[in-house]
Amino acid sequence: MLSNATVLAMRADLPSVTSRLYLNTGTFGPLPSVTREAMRQHLDWATKSGRIGSAGLARWHELEADARAALATALGCRPEQLALTHSTTDGVNTVLAGLPWQAGDEVVTGSVEHPGLIDPLAHLAETRGVVVRTVGTTDGRAVDSVTAALTERTRLVACSHVLWSTGEVLDLAGILAAAGARDIPVLADGAQGAGAIPVDLTALGCDFYTVSGQKWLCGPSGTGALYVRPDRVDTLVPAWRSYVTNDRTPGTRGDKPWPGARRYDVGAISLVALAGLTSSLRWRLGHGMAAACAQAADVAARLRTRLADVPGLDVADPGGPTPFAAVALPAAVPPERVVARLEADGIFARWIPGTPPMLRASVGPWNTDEECERFVDSVRGLVR
Numbered sequence: 374m375l376s377n378a379t380v381l382a383m384r385a386d387l388p389s390v391t392s393r394l395y396l397n398t399g400t401f402g403p404l405p406s407v408t409r410e411a412m413r414q415h416l417d418w419a420t421k422s423g424r425i426g427s428a429g430l431a432r433w434h435e436l437e438a439d440a441r442a443a444l445a446t447a448l449g450c451r452p453e454q455l456a457l458t459h460s461t462t463d464g465v466n467t468v469l470a471g472l473p474w475q476a477g478d479e480v481v482t483g484s485v486e487h488p489g490l491i492d493p494l495a496h497l498a499e500t501r502g503v504v505v506r507t508v509g510t511t512d513g514r515a516v517d518s519v520t521a522a523l524t525e526r527t528r529l530v531a532c533s534h535v536l537w538s539t540g541e542v543l544d545l546a547g548i549l550a551a552a553g554a555r556d557i558p559v560l561a562d563g564a565q566g567a568g569a570i571p572v573d574l575t576a577l578g579c580d581f582y583t584v585s586g587q588k589w590l591c592g593p594s595g596t597g598a599l600y601v602r603p604d605r606v607d608t609l610v611p612a613w614r615s616y617v618t619n620d621r622t623p624g625t626r627g628d629k630p631w632p633g634a635r636r637y638d639v640g641a642i643s644l645v646a647l648a649g650l651t652s653s654l655r656w657r658l659g660h661g662m663a664a665a666c667a668q669a670a671d672v673a674a675r676l677r678t679r680l681a682d683v684p685g686l687d688v689a690d691p692g693g694p695t696p697f698a699a700v701a702l703p704a705a706v707p708p709e710r711v712v713a714r715l716e717a718d719g720i721f722a723r724w725i726p727g728t729p730p731m732l733r734a735s736v737g738p739w740n741t742d743e744e745c746e747r748f749v750d751s752v753r754g755l756v757r
Contacts, residue, residue, distance in 0.1 A: 374664055374667050374668050374671065375660070375661070375664050375665060375668040375738055379660055379661075379664075380668070380738065380739060380741070382660075383660055383665075383738060383739040384739045386405045386406050386407065386656065387403040387404075387405055387406070387739055388403075388406060389403040389404065390403050390737070390739050390740075392719075393719040393720065393721060394719060394720040394721065394744050394747060394748060395721050395737070395739075395740070396720065396721055396722045396734040396735060396736060396740065396744075396748060397721040397722055397723050397734075397735055398569075398588060398589055398591075398696075398735045398736075398737045399537065399540075399565055399569070399588060399589070399697065399723075399733065399735030400588065400723055400735070401587055401588065401594075402568070402587060402588050402589055402590065402591035402592075402653075402737070403591060403737070403739070404591060404593070404649075404653070405591055405652070405653060405656045407652050407653075407656055408591065408592070408593070408649045408652045408653045408656065409649075410652075411648045411649055411651070411652035412593065412645045412646070412648055412649040412652075414648070415432075415436070415644060415645050415648040416645050418432070419644070419645075432644070433644060436644050436647040436648055436651070437457060437638075437642075437647060438452070439647075439651045440457060440596075440647045440650050440651045440654075441455050441457060441598075441635075443650070443651050443654035443655055443658070444457075444584075444598045444650075444654060446654070446658055447567060447568070447572070447590065447654055447657070447658060447662060448567055448572050448573075448574050448582070448584070448598070448600060449572060449573030449574050449575050449576065449577075450574040450575050450600055451575075453632065453633035453634065453635065454574075454600055454601060454602070454603065454633060454634050455598045455599065455600055455601075455634050455635075456598065456599040456601065456634045456635060456636070456637035456638050456639075457596075457597075457598060457638045457639065457642055457647070458583070458596075458597040458598055458599050458637075458638075458639050458642075459595045459596065459597055459639055459642065460489070460585055460595070460596075460597045461487075461489055461562060461563070461564040461583045461584060461585045461597055462489035462490075462493065462583075463583075463597055463599070463639055464581070464582075464583025464584070464597060464598070464599030465489060465490055465493050465531070465560065465562065465583055466493050466612075466613075467583075467599055467609075467611075467612065467613065467637050467639075468529075468560050468581045468583070468599070468609065469493050469494070469497050469531075469560075470610075470612035470613070471609040471610040471611065471612045471637075472528065472529065472558075472608070472609060472610075473608075473610075474497070474501045474502075474503055474528065475502075476501065476502030476503070477502060477503075477504065477526060478501075478502075478503050478504070478526055478527075478528040479503070479504045479505075479506055479524060479526040479527045479528060480494060480497070480503055480504070480505050480506065480527070480528065480529045480530070480531055481506050481508060481519055481522045481523065481527055481529075481530045481531070481532075482494055482505060482506070482507055482508075482530070482531045482532055483507070483508065483509075483510035483515065483532040483533060483536075483543075484507055484508060484509045484510055484511065485510060485511055485533075485536050485537075485538050485539075485727070486532065486533060486537075486562070487533070487537045487562065487564065489562070489564070490531060490532075490533070490562050494531060503528075504526070506522050506527075508521070508522045510532060510533075510536070510543060511536065511539075511541060512541075512692065513544075513692050515532070515543040515544055515547070515548060516544050516547035516548055516551060519532070519548050519551060519552070520551040523551065523552065523555055523557060527552075527555070527557050528557065528558075529557065529558055529559075529560060530548060530552045530557060530558070530559045530560070531559075531560040531562070532548065532559075532560075532561065532562065533561070533562045533563075533564075533565065533566075534561045534562065534563045534565070534566035534570075534572075534582075535563075535565035535566045535569060535570060535695065535697075536565070537564070537565050537725065538689075538699060538725045538727060538731055538733070539689040539691050539695075539697060539699040539731065539733075540565070540569075540673075540691045540695035540696065540697025540698075540699065540733075540735070541689075541691040541692055541693075541695065542570060542691070542692075542693055542694070542695055545559075545561055545577060545579065546577060546578075549577065549578055549579060549580075553578075558580035558581065558605060559579060559580050559581070560580065560581040560582075560583070561579050561581065561582045561583070562583060563582050563583060563584040564583075564584060564585045564588060565588065565589070565697075566582075566584065566589075567584040567585075567589060567590060568588065568589025568590040568591070568657060568662070568666075569588075569589040569666065569669070569695070569696050569735075570666050570670075570694075570695070570696075571662065571663045571666050574600050578602070579600065579602065580601075580602050580605050581599065581600065581601055581602070581605065581609075582599070582600040583597065583598070583599045583600070584597055584598050584599075584600075585597045586598070586646075586650045586653070589696075589737075590650070590653055590654060590657060591653040591656065591657060592646070592649055592650035592653040592654065593643075593645075593646040593649040593650060593653075594646070595642065595643055595646050596642070596646050596647065596649075596650040599634065599637055600634065601633075601634040601637065603633065606632075606633060606634065606636075609637070611630055611636045611637055613637075613639060613640075615639070615640035615641075616640060617635075617638045617639075617640050618630055618631070618636055618638070619631065619636075620632070660738070664738075665738035666696070666738070667694070668738040669696035669736050669737055669738045669740070670694035670695055670696050670736075671694075672696075672736050672738075672740055672741070672742060672745060673695060673696045673697060673698050673734075673736040674694070675742060675745065676698040676734060676736060676745040676748070676749070677698045679745060679746065679749045680698060680700050680749055680752070682749075683749065683752060683753045683756065684756075685702070685703040685706075685756050686700045686701070686702065686703075686752070686756065687700060687701040687729075688700050689701070689731065696735060696736045696737070697733060697734070697735050697736070698733070698734045698736065699725070699731040699732065699733045699734070700731065700732050700752075701729040701730070701731055701732075702729075702730070702732055702756060703756055704729075706755070706756050708724035708730045708731070708732050709724055710755075711724070711732055711752070711755050711756070712724050712732070714751075714755055715748075715751055715752075715755070718751055720747070720748055720751055722734045722748070732752070734748060
């Protein structure tokens with residue numbers, strides 16, 4: 374848990390958090406002031422320097438190395454096990470495009486996945502004849518459902534680490550154990566994982582894990598990472614080849630891919646964004662990632678308790694600690710209207726499509742119980 378002084382210090386660094394009630398980190402996290410400054414400093418340097426020459430090239434490589442190192446610290450892995458991407462879905466597509474497929478191969482996925490995973494899987498089915506098998510992964514049944522769906526044709530399990538709808542944390546270790554017993558790799562969508570819950574990819578042993586920079590890591594848009602376990606590198610082809618795919622260190626011929634996951638880097642990541650991402654990661658790490666995750670989960674748990682006292686709301690039970698609070702609204706209350714009214718009152722939340730649609734609040738370690746009380750009071754007034 375964080376001290377009150379640390380929470381106040383984090384809030385002081387987040388202008389968007391103190392100017393409104395910010396409960397939508399699961400879509401876009403608030404940008405710290407230090408991140409804005411880091412991005413501005415690099416943009417000023419690039420504007421004056423011309424961006425190229427030996428100094429520009431050295432700065433480019435330094436920004437990439439710094440971002441990779443900070444991501445590795447946040448994710449519990451080594452820098453060479455990470456590819457730099459623009460988004461979680463970049464990582465999804467890199468894996469799906471890089472694995473060898475045959476018509477009739479199967480992928481097992483979950484019942485409550487984000488379109489950033491659903492749509493790439495649908496494209497894989499349409500273009501390669503792969504069969505996508507969807508199983509129930511809510512309410513603690515993910516391991517049993519996935520295990521029962523595995524067959525001799527299963528080539529991949531692709532599912533969320535944390536469900537974007539309710540914040541339920543899936544037993545990813547159990548899924549990995551079940552799939553690993555049959556040498557089936559697992560691709561985990563960690564968009565709502567990294568920064569929301571503690572993540573240690575080395576301990577977890579995940580095959581592929583993909584994250585966004587702009588959500589719980591509080592980085593700029595257009596940033597992310599893909600973790601590739603070292604023993605999976607030889608079986609994953611770099612499908613999106615570019616200048617950055619190969620090792621072009623002086624003295625090399627430049628015709629061989631980088632060792633490790635760097636070969637999967639996407640081209641043309643904004644260096645301004647990388648400067649901001651590194652700053653955001655260092656800011657989050659500097660406040661203690663595990664303690665901050667525990668803080669957010671604790672506040673979110675109290676928020677769910679308060680929401681349960683509002684007549685007409687059906688509060689989703691995530692089954693364990695998570696920084697989310699999600700509710701199904703009365704059928705006569707359109708969720709998009711509630712979100713619009715909340716925003717008009719200075720409250721950022723969002724609704725999640727589904728049956729039923731959910732109103733979701735994603736709680737950061739910088740949010741307070743007093744803010745959550747205000748959110749509950751506003752929702753109560755809108756669903757009467």
